[in-house]
Structure formats: structure tokens, C-alpha cells
Amino acid sequence: MLVKDQTATFHDCAECPIRHRAVCARCDADELELLEGIKYYRSYEAGQRIIWSGDRMEFVGSVVSGIASLTQTMEDGRTQMVGLLLPSDFVGRPGRAEAAYDVVATTDLVMCCFRKKPFEQLMETTPHIAQRLLQMTLDELDAAREWMLVLGRKTAREKIASLLAIIGRRDTSLHMGKLSERVTFDLPLTREAMADYLGLTLETVSRQMTALKKDGVIELEGKRHVVVPDMDRLLAEAGDDSDGGLLD
Amino acid sequence: MLVKDQTATFHDCAECPIRHRAVCARCDADELELLEGIKYYRSYEAGQRIIWSGDRMEFVGSVVSGIASLTQTMEDGRTQMVGLLLPSDFVGRPGRAEAAYDVVATTDLVMCCFRKKPFEQLMETTPHIAQRLLQMTLDELDAAREWMLVLGRKTAREKIASLLAIIGRRDTSLHMGKLSERVTFDLPLTREAMADYLGLTLETVSRQMTALKKDGVIELEGKRHVVVPDMDRLLAEAGDDSDGGLLD
């Protein structure tokens, strides 16, 4: 399987695509070697569940490639996505035995895993890891709070625009720097996943996508490929005062 | 002023009421002494703004007594509370120059402050502080994500019940341990603040409070004093499967 083959190419941390953004970002060569000793790769297919809420967690790790989602579900089936895990994002919580959320692979996914115990021990002796993890956790907390504003106070149209803006911005920051020009990306989420993220129904997501298209805020090629002719316009629709948003 | 007098009594960290829960919880006597060297107390009156979003942060610190709220505001005035700061909670983000949120004193408040620079330096050399801060940040992240479910998927009635359950649980865990018995507490929030927390209007909050009262889920003495005859009933109304919620 293609995904399996990819993993082989990451064996050396020095050449890892997320080397400078993940939890190991601050580690020097010596520390990296210690991490290499306890790491292993795992691949998942799109749709596969990685972790069940309430399960015992035997590992923590980083997303290397692909996208996963953190979700919570109520007894009656209502679900809310509470996090989008992108390459370099950390999964799992040191010091906690059981998972608090479901983690599901949204696309095909590769993770760099560490068994939990050894990782926790390493954290005690390697301040660089704990420091980086603190930084990343603070960033995630900011993103979560930004998202609370979206969930609590924005209209359906603004919610969609906000989501598109995040994804668009992230994709662009990876490629080149020029914003507020024509931006193009693929939606990694189904309408249903978008609805779960935004606290809407998939019908409402669909209607608002159509409306944004009709108003010229976005263009659609197929269902998943999005073109944003004017990023500032999109940000205005999102209700953002064009300053930074999530995920800096 | 009464609040001023109180601060005098906290001069010694060893006798501080939040000694074992705040960011200094893991510090030993030596480390505490270093912290004492850079700390100072500040008092605020109910309603006073502690920090403006976008302002330069010159200090970080812990809430010693009272309650504060973290809020975000959109240009058109819509506001969303993104955090409730209780005694022992940490304010500010080491490594960031500007505040991302407004912080407002909900009740009269005392804070234990550290100038930001010295605190950051101390963090570098004192793993116990960084470790504790990581733990607290992870807890806050969990609370924020729990709240995303409330904002995104719960009905107005469930939202109110959820908020009352959190406040009730916290108050009880401070006093005695026996839950699911009669629980009593004062609401530290106005209806408007509740609305800002829950992503509702204050009219809807008021109506749902009335409805919960009429249905016997809660009793009200005056506007602010709440009696919960059956905590399990309240949790059921919140849509929680009676397991833990926020703020463990």
C-alpha cells in the first residue's frame, strides 16, 4: 500500500517533514536520538478511527501527514468536532490514562508515535520537549477559544466563511506568502464533517456554500476544490476584522 | 478598602489560599522564595477591566480570590466569553507580547502578579513552574473543548443546565464532597454574563431559568441564589451522561 511505503522514507528524524514544527522542534541532535529510540510509525486509512474516547491511551504522537479530527459525541448522537489535527499537531495527553475524545482519520494519515510511558519519562529529563509542548498547547488553547466565538456568536454564513478562511490561510502559508490574492485549495472535509465542526446541519452547510458561490465570494470546481478570488472579501464575510485568526 | 486589607494577609506564600493549586503548586521552598521576590498583589473592583485585548502585557499572574472573565468581542459588538477565571487560575501567556482577550473582573478580585520578563526567566530555570503551567494549560484546553460541545450542539435549556452544573460542582467540591444531594450556591454572573458565556441572549437565559424553576429542576431565592434539589436531575437536563464535565 502506498501509505506504508511513505513511512519508510521518514526513518531519519533529520529529514522528517515536520521536524521543525512538531513537539520535537526544539530538540538538538542528542535529544532527537533519544526520541528516535522510542518512536514508531503507524498508518491509517481515511475514515479509520485512531482512538476511542474513554479508551486507555498507550501512545502519544504527532501527525506526520494527512488530517485527523477530534470529536465529542452525546448519547443521542449529536457530535461536535473540537479540533482539527494537521501535520505536526500532537495527539494525546501526557499524564492522563484515558482518551477524552474520539480521534478519526479524515484523510489517509501517517502518525509518528511514542509509547506513553517512555515519552513521559523523556519529558521529565528533556526540558526542550516540555517547553515545546507547552507552546503548542497554548496555541491550541487560543485556537479553541477563537472557535468558541465562531460557535457561539456567528451566523451560518459567517461560520462557513470562517472555516474556509482558516483552511485557505493554512494552505497558503505552506505554499507561498502572498495573501489577499487568488487562493486555491481542496476541502479535506465532507459537508457533514464541516457541519460537525461548525455546529450546523449538513443541509445548512450546503445551502450556505451555494449562497457564497452565487454571491461570488468563492468559486467551486467540483464539490471539493475551492477558489477564493478575494481573500479579504472572504475574511469580511467571516466577520473577522482581517487580523490574524486561528493557527498562527 | 476591605479588599486592600486582605492582600496584606497573603504576604507569605506558605499561607496563600491557592498555594497548592496555582502555577506555583509544585514549587519547593527555595523556588517559592524566588517567586516571592518578584510577586506583588493587585486588587480590582467588580466590573473593572484588568486587561484590554491587543494591549501590551507587562505582567502575568494568578487569581487569588474573586472571579474574572475572558471575553472576545466582534466589531459590531457581539461578545463571547471564552473563559471563566477562578481562584488559582493563571492569567497571561508567557512568550507573547500582546493580550489576545479582554479580562474583566466579574466580582471584586485579588491577583498575585509577576512582571512578565522575570517570570519568563524564572520559568527557564525552574522546571516545576513550566511543568505545572503545562498541566494547567492542558486542563484549560479540555475545558474549552467541553465548552465547544455546549456552544455548538446543546439547546438553550441544556446550556443553562450545563452552566449551573459547572458552578454547582465547583462550589461543592470546595466545601464538602457529597454530591447528588441538595446543592446550594450563589450565581457570580449576571444574566447578561451568562448569555455571553452560553452564546444566547439575556432574554433567552431568563426564560430558561424560569422554565427550569417551574419544572422543579432548580429553586431560586432572589435572582442570584440557586438551590439544586437533585444534582443528577440537573446533569440529566444538561445532556451529560453524568460522568465528569469540565474542571476536573
Place this chain on the structure above:
DNA sequence: CGCAGAATTGATACATCTCAAGCTGGGTGG
């Protein structure tokens, strides 16, 4: 070809918002 999952579109129901009056209780000044 035809099926299945994903997405769109339509008609209607309903929860919450909005706008507009009143109410309540604690504090202030005459």
C-alpha cells in the same frame, strides 16, 4: 450500467432572537 455515498434543493416546523413593555429591589436624595 447501475449502484451507493455525497451533495443539493424544497417545504415546513420550531427554537431562539428581536423589539418593546413592565417589573423588582436596593440605594439615594429630598
Place this chain on the structure above:
DNA sequence: CCACCCAGCTTGAGATGTATCAATTCTGCG
């Protein structure tokens, strides 16, 4: 001590945005 005032709260009637239920239409794929 009373009358008034005002912030906080409650209640009402109607408007509106989103959910719900129900068909279709699309799209990729075996």
C-alpha cells in the same frame, strides 16, 4: 421615611434563521 430612580431582570408578541423531513441530482466506481 417616603418617593423616586435605575440596573438587573422578567414577560410578551412577532420576526427570522436554522433544523427537520423528504425528494432529487450528482459523482465516482465496481
